[in-house]
Amino acid sequence: MSSNSPSIGSVSPEFTLLGFLSQDPAHGYELHQKLTADLGQVWHLSQSQIYSILNRLEGKGLIQGSLQKQEKLPAKRLFTLTAAGQERFEEWLSSSSRPSARVIRIEFITRLYFAYARDPDFALQLVEGQIADTQARLQQLEKLESSQPGEQIFNQLGLDLRIRQLDSILGWLISCQDILATLSKGSPSA
Amino acid sequence: MSSNSPSIGSVSPEFTLLGFLSQDPAHGYELHQKLTADLGQVWHLSQSQIYSILNRLEGKGLIQGSLQKQEKLPAKRLFTLTAAGQERFEEWLSSSSRPSARVIRIEFITRLYFAYARDPDFALQLVEGQIADTQARLQQLEKLESSQPGEQIFNQLGLDLRIRQLDSILGWLISCQDILATLSKGSPSA
DNA sequence: ATGACATACTCACTGAGTGAGTATATCCAT
DNA sequence: ATGGATATACTCACTCAGTGAGTATGTCAT
CATH class of the missing domain: 1.10.10.10 (Winged helix-like DNA-binding domain superfamily/Winged helix DNA-binding domain)
Structure with missing residues (x-):
């Protein structure tokens, strides 16, 4: 059990x-x-x-x-x-992925794959949800960065890298949105 | 043994x-x-x-x-x-990190930390080396992307994300370079 | 004196990931 | 026809990653 x-x-x-x-x-x-x-x-x-x-x-x-x-x-x-x-x-x-580089690349894409196979519109919804989550997390990290003790250079560098990566994820998610939207219009299944 | x-x-x-x-x-x-x-x-x-x-x-x-x-x-x-x-x-x-998002964020920063503690110039060298490796890998991936069968959308999305992430890593490495260079000049130990 | 917090470490567990091995069928070239 | 590559289908034994709870003791404030 x-x-x-x-x-x-x-x-x-x-x-x-x-x-x-x-x-x-x-x-x-x-x-x-x-x-x-x-x-x-x-x-x-x-x-x-x-x-x-x-x-x-x-x-x-x-x-x-x-x-x-x-x-x-x-x-x-x-x-x-x-x-x-x-x-x-x-x-x-239908749950959402923790907004971190690795998790998005692995888990979210996988989810998207199965969501898309079932219903392209559902996939689009997932992307939208993930965009919101990612933006929220990004703001959180930026806040953390500005309040970080400037002493630990390497912790700061680490944080900075995470932020940059999240930002690139955001860009990717938006391009996903475009691609999926185009695919839906190109071959409307309904 | x-x-x-x-x-x-x-x-x-x-x-x-x-x-x-x-x-x-x-x-x-x-x-x-x-x-x-x-x-x-x-x-x-x-x-x-x-x-x-x-x-x-x-x-x-x-x-x-x-x-x-x-x-x-x-x-x-x-x-x-x-x-x-x-x-x-x-x-x-003094070895170099595989240019992947995760490895850079974890292993490379760690290496940088120890290199810097020993000798800031050494750290700078590591960054330069890593920039070169990352650029090379980036080109490789871009080549792979253009030669990828367009069918597997999700494999392509995955690849695209990787490329974007590597690109953001490159940006980060360059900013590292600046930061370390400034620190060296600010307090020249030699 | 008691309960929170710090020091210092152990144990038992699930899960990630690799590499080599087993067994059999099929098909192609020599 | 035979032997070697390749595909199907799965097993075993292993190391390493990572968590959570537990143990034992000292210190310090209330």
Whole structure:
């Protein structure tokens, strides 16, 4: 049971697998292929990592693997999302990412990928929400910077870099918005 | 012995501890304090992590802990750098960081911190080197982007974000250069 | 004297990530 | 036909990252 798993950390690759499985049941091998093809610039997961995550997810009851025995080949396992898994994924899909360089690059893009596959407009909403969060965080950091004791040069440099990075993220988010908006208009699905 | 430890990963906090110990022998507790005070914007290490790293470093023979028995208090351990540890640290100190957002923010700033403490001019050299590396990597990524199959939108978005982030790093490095140069002139130690 | 805070460290845990190994099928060139 | 590359599909054993709670003791103010 263990109620709340202690660290299904925000940038965890678990949700990526849940996402793929929410689209179609698959084997570990296929998941690795798909991940590499579609999100290879975002995630770099080895095969063995995929399998270890799958085992963990099964342990938590979020997915269910069914052994498919084969004549000669060793059995393979086809994984399907459980109801609990589906719920978890939905929850994650509409939550928002902590505005930090790494998290955005990894987690947010992943979320965007799945949101877009489901409904381009939903993806656009996510971007808008993230822009707001990022702006808020940026202001926070700028405030922190101005109130920082000028002594610790390296802490200040670190902070300055973070701010610059957040700023570049903001620019990126806005360009995302444009791209997604254009795509929606180009091929309106409704 | 184990010749080459498999993953004394580039952004490993190990070198940070080696660095502090290269300045002065210290206890785990002190190291945690110092790290938080001087590089708190860069590293977030819990106490227990500090101790586990120290144990590992001792296991590798890079540092040496001497038990100081006390009347009533449980013994504390004072850690000193070994010759091997010193060597490792020197090697790391003049190597260059992989030009990626995270690595620069964590590893490079740390390196800069120790380089600067030793000799501001050395720090300046590191910055210059890093600028060159970053520019080279930037060109590489831009080339990759233009040759990327336009189909995988999300891979492209990921790449685009990386490029923007590297670009902001470049800006930051240049501002570092200015700051360090000014500091050198302001108080010429030679 | 008691409760907050600082010093100093340990333990048990989950999770990230790597690298090598296993087993089998298929297909291509020699 | 045979042997070697490549693809499918998964396992194991490992190190390192990171958290949270716990232990033990001293100091200092109220």
